[in-house]
Amino acid sequence: MVNVTVRLFATLRENRGKELFLQFEGKVTPKEIIEKLNIPEEEVAILLINGRDGSLDTYLEDNDVISIFPPVGGG
Numbered sequence: 001m002v003n004v005t006v007r008l009f010a011t012l013r014e015n016r017g018k019e020l021f022l023q024f025e026g027k028v029t030p031k032e033i034i035e036k037l038n039i040p041e042e043e044v045a046i047l048l049i050n051g052r053d054g055s056l057d058t059y060l061e062d063n064d065v066i067s068i069f070p071p072v073g074g075g
Contacts, residue, residue, distance in 0.1 A: 002028055004060055007067040012039060030066050031056040045071040 006020040016037060030047055034056070046069035047054045054066065 001025065002060060002062050002064075004028065004033065005063075005065040006033060006037070007065065008037075009067065009069045010072070011070050012043065012068055027059045029057055029059055030054060030068075033060075033066065034068065039068070043070050045069055 002024045004022050004024070006022060008016055008018060008020070020037075022033065022036075030049070031041070034041065034044060041056070044056070046067075047056065048067040048069075049058060049060070050065055051067075060066070
């Protein structure tokens with residue numbers, strides 16, 4: 001089993017919550033998680049795995065924490 005904590009920020013929290021605890025039977029990638037959460041890939045601007053820059057295709061390990069940020073506008 002792979003237990004993963006998913007932290008969502010800004011608009012990604014809408015109808016999903018701030019922090020999710022997910023469990024998977026086998027290997028899982030952040031890409032599979034965002035698909036499961038119905039988050040379009042283009043809405044993911046920053047992806048951190050355990051506080052470090054991450055890739056959508058990285059295999060996650062038990063107790064990893066992923067943080068997902070949308071694009072941020074402003075000036």
